[in-house]
Amino acid sequence: MADLRIKDLVVEYASGQESVRPINELSLNVPAGSLAILLGPSGCGKTTLLSCLGGILKPTAGRIEFGDIDVTELDASALSAYRRNTVGIVFQAFNLVPSLTALENVMVPLRAAKVPTKRARERAEELLARVGLSHRMSYRPGDLSGGQQQRVAVARAIALDPPLLIADEPTAHLDYIQVEEVLTLIRELASGERVVVVATHDTRMLPLADNVVELVPHLDADEHEPETVILAAGETLFEQGTMGDSIYVVTEGEIEMFRELATGGEGMLKVAGPGDYFGEMGPLFALPRSATARARTDAVVIGYTVQGFRELLGTLGSRDLIEHKALHREG
Amino acid sequence: MLIAALRDLQWRKRRFAIAIVGTGLVFAMTLVLTGLANGFRVEATRTVDSLGLDAFLVKSGATGPFLGSAAFPPTMLQLPGVSASVPLVYGSATMPDRDSARSVNVFGAPERGPGIPALADGHPPSATDEVVVSNTMGKSIGDTVEIGSRPLRIVGLVDDSTALAGQPNIFLTTAGAQKLLFSGQSLITSVGLQGRPATAPDGFRIVDRNGAIDDLLRALSGARQAMTLMAGLLWLVAASIVGSMIYMSAMERTRDFAVFKAVGVPTRSILAGLAMQAVIVAVLAAVLGGVLSVMLGPLFPMRVDIPPIAFLLLPVVAVTIGVLASVAGLRRAVTVDPARAFGGP
Numbered sequence: 001m002a003d004l005r006i007k008d009l010v011v012e013y014a015s016g017q018e019s020v021r022p023i024n025e026l027s028l029n030v031p032a033g034s035l036a037i038l039l040g041p042s043g044c045g046k047t048t049l050l051s052c053l054g055g056i057l058k059p060t061a062g063r064i065e066f067g068d069i070d071v072t073e074l075d076a077s078a079l080s081a082y083r084r085n086t087v088g089i090v091f092q093a094f095n096l097v098p099s100l101t102a103l104e105n106v107m108v109p110l111r112a113a114k115v116p117t118k119r120a121r122e123r124a125e126e127l128l129a130r131v132g133l134s135h136r137m138s139y140r141p142g143d144l145s146g147g148q149q150q151r152v153a154v155a156r157a158i159a160l161d162p163p164l165l166i167a168d169e170p171t172a173h174l175d176y177i178q179v180e181e182v183l184t185l186i187r188e189l190a191s192g193e194r195v196v197v198v199a200t201h202d203t204r205m206l207p208l209a210d211n212v213v214e215l216v217p218h219l220d221a222d223e224h225e226p227e228t229v230i231l232a233a234g235e236t237l238f239e240q241g242t243m244g245d246s247i248y249v250v251t252e253g254e255i256e257m258f259r260e261l262a263t264g265g266e267g268m269l270k271v272a273g274p275g276d277y278f279g280e281m282g283p284l285f286a287l288p289r290s291a292t293a294r295a296r297t298d299a300v301v302i303g304y305t306v307q308g309f310r311e312l313l314g315t316l317g318s319r320d321l322i323e324h325k326a327l328h329r330e331g
Numbered sequence: 332m333l334i335a336a337l338r339d340l341q342w343r344k345r346r347f348a349i350a351i352v353g354t355g356l357v358f359a360m361t362l363v364l365t366g367l368a369n370g371f372r373v374e375a376t377r378t379v380d381s382l383g384l385d386a387f388l389v390k391s392g393a394t395g396p397f398l399g400s401a402a403f404p405p406t407m408l409q410l411p412g413v414s415a416s417v418p419l420v421y422g423s424a425t426m427p428d429r430d431s432a433r434s435v436n437v438f439g440a441p442e443r444g445p446g447i448p449a450l451a452d453g454h455p456p457s458a459t460d461e462v463v464v465s466n467t468m469g470k471s472i473g474d475t476v477e478i479g480s481r482p483l484r485i486v487g488l489v490d491d492s493t494a495l496a497g498q499p500n501i502f503l504t505t506a507g508a509q510k511l512l513f514s515g516q517s518l519i520t521s522v523g524l525q526g527r528p529a530t531a532p533d534g535f536r537i538v539d540r541n542g543a544i545d546d547l548l549r550a551l552s553g554a555r556q557a558m559t560l561m562a563g564l565l566w567l568v569a570a571s572i573v574g575s576m577i578y579m580s581a582m583e584r585t586r587d588f589a590v591f592k593a594v595g596v597p598t599r600s601i602l603a604g605l606a607m608q609a610v611i612v613a614v615l616a617a618v619l620g621g622v623l624s625v626m627l628g629p630l631f632p633m634r635v636d637i638p639p640i641a642f643l644l645l646p647v648v649a650v651t652i653g654v655l656a657s658v659a660g661l662r663r664a665v666t667v668d669p670a671r672a673f674g675g676p
């Protein structure tokens with residue numbers, strides 16, 4: 001029985017001059033024969049995690065183990081063999097080769113694994129029949145509906161009967177009838193010893209899951225009174241990549257905002273002084289903090305919930321907030 | 332992934348067909364240029380061979396018996412190793428040709444003896460106003476042609492006898508040629524020899540057949556070099572067509588390559604597919620080019636004599652060009668990140 005174990009996984013890459021860490025010390029265990037759903041909004045690292053599981057992206061730190069295989073230790077040729085023999089991938093955009101028929105698309109991984117042509121053809125026919133497409137084998141992807149294309153993609157992914165199947169937003173481009181077909185198929189595949197990991201932001205898939213992993217922790221809007229935070233110079237208020245529900249207004253001193261650079265240093269974004277506010281985007285859109293806030297001098301800030309801050313804004317609307325218009329306060 | 336490469340050829344058949352036709356035309360032009368350059372030597376060789384002589388005695392300062400010759404008075408020579416010697420005259424003259432003038436190569440040799448080629452029809456010239464002409468002039472026996480302002484009566488025809496890029500050869504008696512070229516002065520440009528003289532008399536030197544052919548080609552050396560250069564450039568054009576087509580194909584198939592890599596297809600298999608496309612295009616273009624060159628050759632006013640080896644070499648060169656030209660596309664395929672398979676359309 002091959003379980004999928006992820007330990008302290010970190011993925012960090014450069015985006016322009018800045019360093020982005022979409023996955024930060026993630027640990028996860030998915031037992032064999034189960035279906036795990038990675039849930040989260042766009043940009044939270046779902047696809048990045050799938051890429052690591054599929055042996056396509058090398059993580060910055062941590063380990064990924066599937067059964068006896070330590071994926072993070074494999075070299076390039078071993079990774080290619082791992083992708084071929086151990087992992088099946090269902091892509092968001094189907095990614096069928098447009099010049100090949102449905103049958104030939106399913107034969108691609110079989111031929112890559114040096115399965116003789118005749119045997120590969122028989123296996124592909126068997127798989128297409130299994131996903132209900134025996135009458136569409138000679139069709140090219142352009143002549144198939146989205147749901148049919150995704151079923152061909154699923155057939156291709158399981159062509160070599162891989163023990164690990166990963167699917168990236170498999171319902172993203174499908175209508176509700178096609179979604180039903182694909183959901184049923186994916187659920188069927190998570191049986192026996194196979195591990196299925198699906199990345200999605202489609203909550204309709206949740207009832208299928210044995211295991212749901214929220215990559216961005218859901219933050220309950222905890223309404224509370226404004227809280228005053230006193231910071232000593234150099235003290236960090238919040239860090240880039242963390243979640244938070246407060247928007248801060250500076251009453252005394254200065255707060256500096258900076259991002260971690262790909263080169264290892266810090267890139268200053270701005271300095272907020274008395275009357276300025278900061279940290280509004282994360283709580284507004286339930287996103288991780290995009291910068292670190294640190295006291296440049298001894299400082300005092302007041303933290304508001306989104307609702308509390310809206311009340312503070314008064315006549316200013318959300319648009320002004322997004323555009324970071326100056327706060328007009330009386331008294 | 333050869334099947335994927337073949338299917339892609341079918342998928343983009345119009346584009347590949349255009350590339351094959353374009354490259355085929357370039358290959359055809361290359362073959363025609365090669366044929367033209369080779370044709371110069373073929374007609375020079377045929378002309379020299381048709382004279383039936385083994386060597387030529389020329390003045391020691393002259394570079395050959397034809398274009399590089401220097402006139403001298405006829406000399407009676409007894410050379411060991413020589414079975415026959417004849418006084419020869421060579422020069423160039425013009426004749427009216429509709430509204431323009433046409434150059435002809437004038438050869439003068441005794442009526443009896445070597446120096447006059449085998450005739451396709453008629454008899455050798457025996458009088459100074461008689462001439463044998465190449466049938467490429469389109470004249471008949473009995474016609475009169477005006478050459479160098481002298482009317483000459485055609486008494487014989489030689490089959491396909493030309494030199495200097497298709498200029499017709501005409502043959503007169505030695506005296507007739509002297510009248511035409513030297514105003515009747517008793518001058519010759521070389522002594523044609525049968526046999527192998529060991530040494531040349533003082534003031535003379537011996538030029539063998541190859542030397543005589545080179546001499547007849549001397550005026551065309553610049554043209555031959557230009558054609559060789561043009562042929563080289565055309566090879567580059569062909570490589571560019573094949574290369575750009577394969578590169579475009581690689582660019583458009585980036586997502587396919589990423590998917591192939593993501594599902595574990597080895598990079599070498601992807602490269603083999605791309606290279607195979609280049610080779611197929613190049614070979615089909617070579618076949619088309621060969622056929623076109625055979626069809627286009629007769630349309631040229633000069634002899635297009637494509638050596639058979641060129642037809643054999645063309646597919647080899649084409650495959651080499653195809654593979655080399657696809658290097659940019661291959662590099663592109665190697666660098667495709669399989670992670671590109673993820674994400675939206």
